Amino acid sequence: xNKKAVEGELMFEYVIFIVVILLFVAGMFAVVNNYRNGGxxxxxxxxxxxVKVIDNARPGDEISxxxxxxTEIAKKNEQSLSAIFSFNNINNEVCVKxxxxxxxxxxxxxxxxxxxxxxxxxxxxxxxRYVNMLHFNISEVRKDxxxx
Amino acid sequence: MKFLNRNGELGNQIMSLLYIFLxxxxxxxxxxxxxxxxxxxxxxxxxxxxxxxxxxxxxxxxKPIDSIVNDFYxxxxxxxxxxxxxxxxxxxxxxxETDNCIIEESSDKVKFVEGSDFQSCELIGVKDNTNFPRxxxxxxxxxxVQYEVIAGSRxxxxxxx
Numbered sequence: 001x002n003k004k005a006v007e008g009e010l011m012f013e014y015v016i017f018i019v020v021i022l023l024f025v026a027g028m029f030a031v032v033n034n035y036r037n038g039g040x041x042x043x044x045x046x047x048x049x050x051v052k053v054i055d056n057a058r059p060g061d062e063i064s065x066x067x068x069x070x071t072e073i074a075k076k077n078e079q080s081l082s083a084i085f086s087f088n089n090i091n092n093e094v095c096v097k098x099x100x101x102x103x104x105x106x107x108x109x110x111x112x113x114x115x116x117x118x119x120x121x122x123x124x125x126x127x128x129r130y131v132n133m134l135h136f137n138i139s140e141v142r143k144d145x146x147x148x
Numbered sequence: 149m150k151f152l153n154r155n156g157e158l159g160n161q162i163m164s165l166l167y168i169f170l171x172x173x174x175x176x177x178x179x180x181x182x183x184x185x186x187x188x189x190x191x192x193x194x195x196x197x198x199x200x201x202x203x204x205x206x207x208x209x210x211k212p213i214d215s216i217v218n219d220f221y222x223x224x225x226x227x228x229x230x231x232x233x234x235x236x237x238x239x240x241x242x243x244x245e246t247d248n249c250i251i252e253e254s255s256d257k258v259k260f261v262e263g264s265d266f267q268s269c270e271l272i273g274v275k276d277n278t279n280f281p282r283x284x285x286x287x288x289x290x291x292x293v294q295y296e297v298i299a300g301s302r303x304x305x306x307x308x309x
Binding site: 032104109110 | 196
């Protein structure tokens with residue numbers, strides 16, 4: 001009887017221990033998988049770099065940015081092309097979504113972003129290859145919400 | 149026999165404690181490694197603060213200071229809500245070397261202020277701590293009058309599902 005009780009206790013401890021290890025491994029796998037193709041890092045990079053361009057811009061400017069890497073990562077993560085970049089003129093916010101989560105960053109420049117569009121396979125003269133470009137215009141504040 | 153069993157139990161307990169301790173060390177090590185390798189953010193606060201500083205300097209050079217004092221946001225083309233939420237801005241008159249905009253509170257000298265805790269811009273100990281705001285500051289001269297401008301950013305990327 002005693003032996004069985006001890007064995008039962010031991011089994012219980014092992015089961016708990018294995019469950020804890022499995023939970024930990026699953027959590028780590030989820031974190032690593034999320035970062036695997038650099039989705040989080042590139043989301044961070046693109047959101048902040050686009051905000052830098054907008055903060056430096058003036059109404060009337062036309063902006064074209066090479067976003068090949070972003071489109072490549074979004075495609076790998078099965079994200080829709082139209083959902084990669086979104087501009088919220090009400091909150092002065094740029095959002096980038098390359099994986100499961102999107103990252104948003106605010107620009108202080110009082111301008112609106114209009115006609116955002118991703119142009120695929122645009123020939124790049126300087127790099128002698130085809131790139132995907134994000135194109136948008138800077139205008140005076142109208143406070144319309146535009147999402148692309 | 150009883151005595152021997154006690155010794156055995158004690159040994160078992162010590163071994164399980166050691167085992168748990170070892171597993172904890174491995175778990176903490178793995179977690180720390182993963183977050184150090186993947187978790188670093190693209191540091192942008194200093195760039196953000198520099199951009200705000202340059203925008204304000206340009207505004208002071210191009211627009212009359214009285215209109216800036218009265219209506220900073222619309223005159224300089226800066227969004228009020230974003231500035232209030234993520235930035236700190238202070239513009240002071242700079243008459244001599246003893247003036248320090250960071251601690252200045254006199255309404256004669258402070259031309260515009262948004263936000264608080266400008267002292268943290270000067271703390272040397274926090275320069276390596278990315279959680280603290282980053283600041284840009286400088287003195288400019290317009291029409292023979294000197295102004296000290298401070299701009300700080302504490303904005304971080306906001307992640308949502």
